[in-house]
Amino acid sequence: MNNHYDLFPTFCTVDITKIRQKMKYSIVILFSLLVFSSCLNRPNATDQLKPNMVFILTDDQAWNVLGKDGRYEFMKTPNLDRLSREGLVFENAFVTTSLCSPSRACFMTGSYAHTNGVYINESSDPDPNVPFLPKVLQDAGYETAFFGKWHMKPGAEPREGFDYWLIFDGQGQYLNPPLNENGRDFIEEGYMTDILTQYVIRWLEKPKEKPFCLFLWHKAVHAPFTPAPRDSAAFPDALIPEYENWYDDMEDKPEWLRRGWVYGVHNKKWKDSEGKPVPDKIDPRPWDPKNPKWMNYLRAMLAVDKSMGDIRNSLEELNILDNTVLVFGSDNGYFLGSHQRGDKRLMYEESLRIPLIIRYPEMIKAGTKNSELVLNIDVAPTRIELAGAEVPGEMQGASFVPLLKNEVVDWRESFLYEYFQEPYAPGFVTVAGVRNKRYKYIEGPDMINDINELYDLKTDPGEMHNLINSPAYQSIKSEMISELKRLKIETGYFDPEVYKE
Template identity: 40%
Template sequence: MKKVLLFSFLIPVLALFAFLPLQRSEVPPASPATADQPNVIFILSDDHRYDFMGFTGKVPGLRTPNMDRMAREGIHFPNAFVTTALCSPSRASILTGQFSHVHEVIDNQAPAKEGLIYFPSYLQDNGYKTAFVGKWHMGHYNDDPRPGFDHWVSFQGQGTYYDPNLNVNGERVVYNDSSYMSDVLTDYALEWMKSLEEDQPFFLYLSHKAVHAEFLPAPRHRGAYADQPISYPPTMYPPDTNPWEYTSVTAPKPTQQEIQAAQKVGYDYANVPNWVKAQRGSWHGVDYMYNGQIEFNDFYRRYLETVLGIDESIGQVLNYLEETSQLENTVVIYMGDNGFSFGEHGLIDKRHAYEESMKVPLLVYAPGMIEPKTHEGMIQNIDIGPTVLDLAGIETPEQMNGRSFVPFLQGENIPDWRQQIFYEYYWERPFPQTPTTYAVRTDRYKFIKYLGIWDTNEFFDLQDDPNEARNLIRSPEHQSEIKAMNDALYDWLESTEGLKIPLKRVGVPRTGADWKYGGTY
């Protein structure tokens, strides 16, 4: 891979951060770093839904041997969720251990406020070498090195799949030979690990761009799933659709089999919120995806092909640890920053509070320290920071909302672990089709509350209706559960100072009919 060094701004940037006060909460330091402190590698992907991995069986023929290895020889958490299904808010929650309304990175445009503390800073204080490699996406187009990391490789905004333009420790590095982003980031991660001194505990945060739309696979993976059969979800088409009269710009015409699938699960289209119905024909709907730029089937198959690059990256990291005899003292965590819909409720993308959006893959691999298992506990992205710190012997800082789940890794129980999770999403001007959304989910029920629109809320019995096809918000026998969950939602917001929507002063590109003329508002 060829790279071109354009210019350097290393000295002023690093000098700035050398004198910035971190304002960390008072946390008792761990003992000086020793060989007994485990290395931790956190690998984050983008838009990877929780069930699109080979071992789940959701997509027959999908090959993810390295994710499968992590699940088979490590711990799989099938009930892992994000607090907000959107890139920047989720990534901020991972790094701060806080809900979106607490850290206030509520969308992809809002910059990180002053005073936020990223958990790797505590690792630095306790003898760890730390590195960030990949997508940051807070502050949007600012890819300057951030506090908490000794080594920095990142890029502006979403970046590009081919020929990336990177900030490497303050130096601008541009690739010009069709280099593929997932491969480039993996190479940087491996190079950094190879540069470390022996017995030096380290923390690596490998943050991929993939599999964010538009889905562009590595050249070696193009066409790998060109003939992949697609099983459409039972809520992709209304149950009363006439296949012969159905028209769509991007979705395939349904067969009688698909309509029968909707009828079989009892898809109650009459009680689907109007905003969901309207979104079918919008940017994030199956009938007019990305303004008709790509057909659903091609979109789906490219996604599968792009996932292959992430799985290979995981494999390279695991192989390096094995070759260097570091598997026994390293914990590898794989997670997605949010899920992604492929036709459920007639939608694509994320943002909403349906399962395929708010649920993410979470795998923990440490063959020298944990026994293989599947753990059903409800984990959230705010728990990653506390868990990594706990692995290093550091107490959870008081400003974090999350909790360590290390006891689960050790085969122990946590008696007072959460029995419900909370979700929040704030309306965005660039994508106005999805309203501000709050949700409460237990192991059986989900309550979704929409703000700012004249529409119906939603309530699902996930045990009887895993497809979220039947909205029970008007069901007389469920009103007590609905009230209790609504009360729990407001109790949560009140106790975490979330009753005020944190509006941000940001300019965003025009997205209406006049977008091509530029400007912001």
């Protein structure tokens, strides 16, 4: 058959066979180029087996400040609630030191404060001899990025272990914050939570040659409680429900707690109160269901929830959501009026308990809940195991990967809590304690006419009745004291004397 067709005059005859061959080769080359280009923007075949990781941390968020928990019925957090439905909720997640810098160091090192060297907020960065999560992940082939609140050593300069760095110094500020991006200082107009989220999404959209681990550590909802301008008038008719343990007169609690409550816990006020009379109990104040401070705290959570939704949507649009371990938690809890208090630091439940939610459908069945005692020091070894790397033996936390898989395993029955007195707020004295699934024992410094604390969390979840001198609980008291001693020995606990001054 003649393959030459006189479509035009004879001088324009076309060889169809040759054209078809050229088109065939062109398509093959084009396809190869597309595949090659795609590979440039993706991890290699080995790295593709490793999950990406996103770790979102709030600041001072009480464990029950989520719409799903129902305490604040007027506050809706649909994106965080969705994360809970799609992932695993740890119902008994705790920090080992309820304070910003020490807790953050625990998340990053998998070790207690007395081991990683970040005892108080006035500390430096973690001890460089202690395993450091971002560095371990870099060595395992991960690209790492940090956004938000570092709050360990003062200064915003980049730290080792991160390929990308965007933070603010110290506590930062909510509106028009000064930021540092990879060593460059500048001021960004806008609201902090929104700004950090926008930078995260831009970073996610850039081509990646490796699996990544991204840390977004918000300033919110730390004081001064400042909602996004769009949320400043939210909940106009809302009433905050009174905490069951609001009327704590502290009569059976240590004297140092009442002294700090009456005279103040901060430096000069605490020092000036030395030798002054301390009342046997505290008179209750009336509950204010419209407390403007607490209202703004709750309003500030709305931007955090929006941030979660925006980041989730970005991961989904990039088609990497289901291969990403998405973690949400807080650096510590917060007293939103319980025990007539704000702040954290103390070893009561509202202070040391945190929200902890993880989504990873490759491993986690949607809607799972777990009641084991998990700690902030467990997060680093867990992430390292998920990355396929070897967990450093020096880490004191335990990987909870088996719990993510819903496996039945031997798990801890108790844990050590520690808090070290710091110059900023010496009215919060050094304490160590132990909590198991039912009881809590808190041991303060040796003081004249002072007592330690023992609580039965089953019969007294609000920790209103100190059982330290109850005849019926003396055997429990002895067991808890022994357990505290065991944990101190096991973890190499010591009280750094320099911070007592």
